[in-house]
Amino acid sequence: MKVNGVAHPAPVDPRRLLSDHLRHDLGLTGTHVGCEHGVCGCCTVLLDGAPVRSCLMLAVQAEGHEVTTIEGLAANGAPLHPVQQAFHECHGLQCGFCTPGFVMSVVGLLGQHPDPTPEQVDEGIAGNLCRCTGYASIRRSVHRAAELSKVPSPLRGEGQG
């Protein structure tokens, strides 16, 4: 499988969850695990560009697919991805634990609806639990991300989902 553009050998243990494989075998600990039953959304990654729950996939299932994790959105040292930047500007995170999952879901949402209505925003982030923010700042972040995504920036890193 390719993770953030880099090829990795196939996972060995078939019962290894993709979330655990990313975190503990590949050291990509930005993908978080909050419930392991698909409700909290912390483990959301892009599978061939679409957000999915990595805790509800076996790692072996990702063989032959492209996985993008939060670490793959902006290269080290490069400016933040517009969704990441928007979360920063709008105080869209507090403890930061749910944040990578939200960011990946929002990348998917804006791919589907580049200019989302408030209802589409709520719908797009329903499926990710946040216990800190009360969602208000996350809603603001999504709208801001939509604005930022429209502004072409030569400084932006590769792999914007």
Add this chain to the structure above:
Amino acid sequence: MTTKWFGARVQRVEDDRLLRGHGRFTDDIDEGALESCIVRSPYAHALIRSIDVSAARGMPGVVAVYTAADLPFGQTDLPILIPHPNLTHGRTQRCLASEVVRYVGEAVAFIVAESRSVAEDAADMVQVDYEPLPVVITPEAAARAEHLVHDDVPGNVAAEMVQEVGAVEASLAASPHRRRHHFRFERAAACPIEGRAVWARWSTSERKLTVYDSTQSPTSIRGGLAVLFGLPESSVEVIAPDVGGGFGPKIMLFYPDELLVPFAAMQLGRPVKWTEDRQEHFTAVNQERGQVHEVEVGFDEEGRLLALDVDFIHDAGAYTPYGIILPIITAAQVPGPYRVPSYRVRFRDVYTNATPTSPYRGAGRPHACFVMERTLDAIAAELGLERAEVRRRNLIQPDQFPYEVGVAWQDGNRVVYDSGDYPTLLEKAIANLGPRPGGDHIGMGVGMYVEGTGVGPYEGAHVQVLVSGKVVAATGIPSQGQAHATVWAQIVADELGVDVADVEVTGGDTRRFPWGVGTFASRGAVTAGNAMAVAAGMVAEKAKHIAADHLEVDPADLELVGGNVQVKGSPDRGMALAALAVLANPVRYAFGGGTEAATQFTARPRPGPPLHEGEQPGLEATGYYSPPGSTWAAGCHAAYVRVDPQTFRLEILKYVVVHDCGRVINPLVVQGQIEGGVAQGIGGAFYERLAYDGEGQLRNASLMEFLMPYATEIPEIEIDHIETPSPLNPLGVKGAGEAGVIPVGAVLASAIEEALGVPITEMPLSPLKLFELVKSPS
């Protein structure tokens, strides 16, 4: 000092690494650690006849299996953290149960293996022979005491306390109006999105124990581990790295894993880690909120309170490791912002066969607020008054501070409100709420609260100017998302006249700052915030003295501006903090970074030894702040809701908050705290509940069934502020962390009651509950 940063909407310095996925949470730390799993009791109350771990021990990949018999501290009760004279029958669990289990989820055995999967496989093989005992699950059943949770605790009563201000019997007898109420609050769960986790490594060569713990109190964990393992504190380092939300339960110590993981690491000579899964989180992590109140109130024709008599039962759960702080807080906070001439409160803290309780955001206050606000709504209804009006007539006035309530507070002192302006909170909230929307089944709710914040005993801080001119600061308390690294930097930057971006803060790492208590009780800004100001102020003074020597001026004529110490009003006569950091440390060897300026053959302008008597090297200082008493934040929430009369779906049409936490350090951060608190309150009021059955089994121990709200369930919250600075601390701040959650249940109950015309006397609510209330109002 300047006030360039204090009060500004400074964007968070924490965000970049968290947004890039470079945060460091406890489970992110690996370093070849063995993984582990805890075997937990499936029974709420049972004798343990035998435990057979032989099959588990023999499994490939299993490194160690521990039961109580394998632990040197296996027969030691865990500590009662906060002893109290009224806690006559305090009981705590042992690290691993070997004789009796008293709640589902109580730890029985600990398995260390090459992976968590294997550890779970082994857990399936552990054979425990239980003999079930009768279960006590509701606080009412505990009080009836038909069965005992602890054989040696008569009546299941851990503690009883009665306090009285004024003469309640006489005042009630003389009251023109009297009402009785029964209120019930169910248990609730904080449910941070990151569960708990512990990672530990023992270095034999250094004789040093290093522990990463998703805790709100690494300094206390360090103190406790040092005592337990007989090590000097200097041999124990505890770090709370990034913590994925706390909300109270992570202040509890010691959870069994907090001892088991370090113990196993020391035994096995390899790092060991344990990461809780969501299923065990629901039973193994402390809960709160279960209380049942009997209330009698006396009032006059104008709706003015004359007497309030409250008798409540607090559900302690199976053990009382956190003492009786929760019912003490409830007892203290029922009167809230209102004048209650005669107040009597009695509580009994009773044992049940459920997970132990300890503070969850709000800690005893949402229930207290519910009791008072529901009572006021009933008075308003009886007298035909507007809900705001009955409150208006009872509020403590701005000229009555300091206001003594007359009951005991959680820090051992009496409750004395330091400052506030409650009428303005109410009037602003009502004004901001605006006119009632048109339509049927719409209700208005209002609720007010005070919150004792910033309890002691103390926190400290270390601030140092590096020779680069950058500043590092550290405190003992960790952040669980409250942006400590940003707000402490704001405080330090103002004291030192530097840019906020030049201040790097560390919290919750005993290697950097070993003293202090923890992050809880909305105390960070008051305690650590002021400690930061104290320490940075000491550094500023030191910088001025060194600069004064060099510039040959009076230190009193100097100021810190733009990274320099300069003669007031004369930017050309000054020295950079970086240079002063060099001069603060007389050195023999120049090692770069400008340090040649502090060597022995460099001309020094002042006589005497390089380090004068009483001076310490380095442009650094350690300072402490110990509050004389709590600071009292306050607020008013008001809402319009609509309840669908057919589906009983709740629609929050408008929700306004007016909040007073004294001087606001960072409005962005405070807004986030309040928005998050209100959302947690809405969850607790209408979506979440802990559904225990009669056998003590939690029937909804998953996020599929424990209904934490998503964005689709949480409305926009409109927030407004007033600032009545606290006279008790130099910064004038009060706590803000818990406030948002406190009155939400009371406000929604009030609004739903009006929308549906049925009395609401309990929390939480749900469509089903409303359906049943409408069908047959109790």
Add this chain to the structure above:
Amino acid sequence: MKPPPFEYHAPATVDEACALLASLEDAKVLAGGQSLVPLLNFRLARPAHIVDINRITALDRIYERDGGVAIQALARQAAVEDSEPVARVCPLLTAAVRLVAHRVIRNRGTLCGSLAHADPASELPAVVLVLGGHVIARSSRGERLIEAGQLFQGVMETALAPDELLVEAWFPSSPQPFAVIEESRRHGDFALAGVVRAAGRLALFGVAPTPVLADPRDPLQGLQPSGDLEATAEFRLHLVRVLTEKAFAA
């Protein structure tokens, strides 16, 4: 919460999958995994074998046939949601699939998997039932068509034999007017009760061991819903009455 050990199989063709299902004891088919993997993680399901059908090529088509729309086993719910033929031929299905969990779940979850899982509170079984659709099951013994009315046998029980793979579901075009209305605690949760209307036909979900057809004039007839934490039997009956009225008010 880690899956128990199992043997993993990833057949490349439907025939291979059927051969595996015919030969293996205690095998579970893994399609989208949005229901099965949580059950594995909770160790509530402990199959000896997992037959992962995701490696099978050309099993994810959505196409029109026989005046309706056919959806193959590996078509994700999100693909159904976005499908032009589905929106044109069977807009009721488009509306219903949007009520399934959340988009991130639908990106992986399959429509056929929902039917085979047969959760009584799930929307899609009620849709195929109210429309009178069918599914096609394949095994090494051959292929058979199972009418929706015969498919759902009990709580998470279907007429599929252990060696059968549900390879395709077929939905007739949805008549006007139609409606799918449910009451759930949170957006995306399973329904406390739900109704699907297709012209004069009505199916209920969340109120019986399987989705059931009901008489719109007397939807409660014969219903004996069970109670749980969020809804008693009485509340469910109440909701069925309310939701049916709403569905037929249009």
